[in-house]
Amino acid sequence: MVSKNSEGTxxxxxxxxxxxxxxxxxxxxxxxxxxxxxxxxxxxxEEVRKHDILIIVGETGSGKTTQLPQFLCNGGFCRDGKVIxxxxxxRVAAVTVAKRVAEECEVELGQKVGYSIxxxxxxxxxxxxxxxxxxxxxxxxxxxxxxxxxxxxIVDEAHExxxxxDVLLGLLKGVQLARSLEGRKDANSVPLKExxxxxxxxxxxxxxxxxxxxxxxxIMSASLDARGFSEYFGGAKAVHIQGRQYPVxxxxxxxxxxxxxxxxxxxxxxxxxxxxxxDILVFLTGQEEIESVEKLIHERVQKLPESxxxxxxxxxxxxxxxxxxxxxxxxxxxxxxxxILATNIAETSVTIPGIKYVIDPGLxxxxxxxxxxxxxxxxxxxxSKAQALQRSGRAGREGPGKCFRLYQESEFxxxxxxxxxxxxxxxxxxxxxxxxxxxxxDIMGFDFMEKPSRTAIANxxxxxxxxxxxxxxxxxxxxxxxxMARLPLDPIYSKALIVASEFNCLEEMLISVAMLSxxxxxxxxxxxxxxxxxxxxxxxxVDGDHLTLVSVYRASAECLEKSRLxxxxxxxxxxxxxxxxxxxxxxxxxxxxxxxxxxxxxxxxEQMGLHITSCGDDMLQFRRCLAASFFLNAALKQxxxxxxxxxxSQTVQIHPSxxxxxxxxxxxxxxxxxxxxxxxxxxxxxSHLGKGGKKNQQIK
DNA sequence: GAGCACTGC
Numbered sequence: 200m201v202s203k204n205s206e207g208t209x210x211x212x213x214x215x216x217x218x219x220x221x222x223x224x225x226x227x228x229x230x231x232x233x234x235x236x237x238x239x240x241x242x243x244x245e246e247v248r249k250h251d252i253l254i255i256v257g258e259t260g261s262g263k264t265t266q267l268p269q270f271l272c273n274g275g276f277c278r279d280g281k282v283i284x285x286x287x288x289x290r291v292a293a294v295t296v297a298k299r300v301a302e303e304c305e306v307e308l309g310q311k312v313g314y315s316i317x318x319x320x321x322x323x324x325x326x327x328x329x330x331x332x333x334x335x336x337x338x339x340x341x342x343x344x345x346x347x348x349x350x351x352x353i354v355d356e357a358h359e360x361x362x363x364x365d366v367l368l369g370l371l372k373g374v375q376l377a378r379s380l381e382g383r384k385d386a387n388s389v390p391l392k393e394x395x396x397x398x399x400x401x402x403x404x405x406x407x408x409x410x411x412x413x414x415x416x417x418i419m420s421a422s423l424d425a426r427g428f429s430e431y432f433g434g435a436k437a438v439h440i441q442g443r444q445y446p447v448x449x450x451x452x453x454x455x456x457x458x459x460x461x462x463x464x465x466x467x468x469x470x471x472x473x474x475x476x477x478d479i480l481v482f483l484t485g486q487e488e489i490e491s492v493e494k495l496i497h498e499r500v501q502k503l504p505e506s507x508x509x510x511x512x513x514x515x516x517x518x519x520x521x522x523x524x525x526x527x528x529x530x531x532x533x534x535x536x537x538x539i540l541a542t543n544i545a546e547t548s549v550t551i552p553g554i555k556y557v558i559d560p561g562l563x564x565x566x567x568x569x570x571x572x573x574x575x576x577x578x579x580x581x582x583s584k585a586q587a588l589q590r591s592g593r594a595g596r597e598g599p600g601k602c603f604r605l606y607q608e609s610e611f612x613x614x615x616x617x618x619x620x621x622x623x624x625x626x627x628x629x630x631x632x633x634x635x636x637x638x639x640x641d642i643m644g645f646d647f648m649e650k651p652s653r654t655a656i657a658n659x660x661x662x663x664x665x666x667x668x669x670x671x672x673x674x675x676x677x678x679x680x681x682x683m684a685r686l687p688l689d690p691i692y693s694k695a696l697i698v699a700s701e702f703n704c705l706e707e708m709l710i711s712v713a714m715l716s717x718x719x720x721x722x723x724x725x726x727x728x729x730x731x732x733x734x735x736x737x738x739x740x741v742d743g744d745h746l747t748l749v750s751v752y753r754a755s756a757e758c759l760e761k762s763r764l765x766x767x768x769x770x771x772x773x774x775x776x777x778x779x780x781x782x783x784x785x786x787x788x789x790x791x792x793x794x795x796x797x798x799x800x801x802x803x804x805e806q807m808g809l810h811i812t813s814c815g816d817d818m819l820q821f822r823r824c825l826a827a828s829f830f831l832n833a834a835l836k837q838x839x840x841x842x843x844x845x846x847x848s849q850t851v852q853i854h855p856s857x858x859x860x861x862x863x864x865x866x867x868x869x870x871x872x873x874x875x876x877x878x879x880x881x882x883x884x885x886s887h888l889g890k891g892g893k894k895n896q897q898i899k
Numbered sequence: 900g901a902g903c904a905c906t907g908c
Binding site: 316542546577 | 902904
């Protein structure tokens with residue numbers, strides 16, 4: 200039957216099959232059906248119903264992250280307003296996956312499907328599938344210790360073993376037990392002592408009347424260490440899901456390469472001259488190395504025969520301004536092969552399309568932490584087998600690829616299976632503060648998957664005690680400790696804010712702490728060293744780096760304010776600010792981050808009832824406040840002009856980028872202490888073993 | 900007068 204409109208003429212309607220939106224729709228349905236996980240939907244649901252804890256080992260491309268939550272939701276796990284939570288180690292993953300799943304479900308983002316990350320929450324009361332960062336779920340647990348809104352929590356990428364993931368695993372284990380005890384309480388089937396232990400540990404507040412359903416836990420990991428997770432969760436069932444990855448040929452060198460940078464260069468040109476089309480991804484250790492390899496490639500390109508394919512070089516590392524990072528994602532022009540020189544950022548954080556060849560020297564620059572001295576170092580070390588696998592996998596995303604490992608096969612066998620979890624190589628003060636706030640008093644007794652050393656725990660407890668966050672018997676102090684635990688900051692910075700409210704300089708300290716918490720503000724391109732230096736001089740304060748950062752922040756705020764007063768909308772004002780950043784050699788991404796932190800922390804501080812006042816021109820007051828709060832990082836000048844850190848007796852030097860580098864005051868407080876060492880397995884680069892301290896502020 | 904892998908709340 201043909202319907203007619205009001206004028207009586209026939210109205211025709213296409214079946215819509217050719218509409219771009221419908222084509223996209225069909226494509227999505229097709230793609231979902233072809234995922235390896237699609238064929239095991241029923242089996243997975245059964246396993247989840249049968250087991251309270253399930254380990255899912257899913258290879259790259261299995262579809263586990265996007266599909267499993269949808270299966271569970273359709274399988275009834277969102278009933279009674281319950282939420283399925285999926286944690287990710289990285290913000291960008293939470294956002295992109297949530298957007299994709301919302302599209303697959305044909306819902307608007309923030310309705311049934313949403314994401315929640317720091318500074319950006321798209322969820323609503325109707326959200327049933329919630330993607331989030333693991334750190335954010337930890338923060339949520341402070342407000343809701345039993346995570347009562349969730350029916351299922353899926354911890355994705357658990358093999359990465361970030362600090363947040365590790366703490367979360369221990370916490371979830373306790374929450375699960377407490378909720379199952381809660382559900383069985385009336386049946387009186389649980390020994391009282393056991394129930395009390397868990398209740399005391401997990402929940403700060405007594406549970407509200409309604410009974411809680413048990414919590415389902417799903418741990419998703421890449422193939423290598425499923426056994427470790429299974430053992431940790433009492434022999435939990437592990438399910439394997441096939442991936443969809445193209446084969447990658449692995450090639451090793453015949454001999455040990457004495458210089459991996461040179462070996463990488465030779466390999467780039469060998470691939471370029473002898474192999475078929477496809478881009479090359481080279482893993483290097485840092486900015487300096489990338490820049491020097493870039494220069495060397497440009498020199499050697501001149502010697503290529505005229506007839507050969509062109510070669511374009513694109514660097515990518517995290518501190519590179521975003522617009523320059525984008526170049527790595529642009530397809531190469533026809534007749535050109537792209538060589539991407541990347542740090543570890545390309546291992547997991549970003550996926551660059553078009554890669555067919557990977558060159559892997561087998562090294563990484565990684566942070567290590569000395570629990571005794573409190574000193575951080577960046578050390579170039581061999582990667583783990585898991586990392587080598589992850590790197591080679593980057594060549595097989597779109598078709599068969601090749602990975603050239605610049606070391607011998609016998610060396611590969613010597614690599615450790617997986618990287619040491621971060622929790623064993625970082626300062627634990629923050630972790631301990633959060634656990635204490637969650638009601639875990641016995642840190643040594645907490646069920647870590649891998650327990651940090653006794654020294655590490657003891658030193659961090661000591662630090663928290665000295666900051667006044669803990670009482671004599673190592674319980675969270677009130678109000679200082681609980682206030683510090685509420686702030687998402689390094690405990691020293693949290694303490695500084697509390698002290699600053701007493702010194703009437705909280706306004707300045709809020710800015711300092713936000714600026715110090717973000718990444719480096721100053722961007723210094725090699726070819727514009729002098730210009731960058733001159734620009735920085737405008738902000739320099741003789742009172743130290745903290746106040747220098749304050750003046751950068753205030754100048755940027757003034758620029759934004761002016762632009763808004765002139766009637767600019769937010770977008771335009773932001774553009775104006777970015778232009779200001781470029782002119783002043785400020786990294787706009789870092790500044791944006793600092794502004795976000797500032798507004799978030801300001802909110803917390805106001806809620807706590809602290810008074811936000813400015814010390815005006817009284818810099819002495821601000822410096823006194825720094826001394827009172829950063830005392831753990833104080834250092835005194837010695838005869839030879841170096842400094843001795845009071846807490847650890849380490850000899851440190853002021854970093855040349857500091858405004859106090861020349862002034863050399865008698866006493867300083869530093870905001871970061873780090874040492875630089877070089878170890879090369881292939882390349883003997885023992886260049887210098889000095890210790891550089893970044894200094895900051897003179898104290899009277 | 901020197902350099903900073905990468906995340907996250």
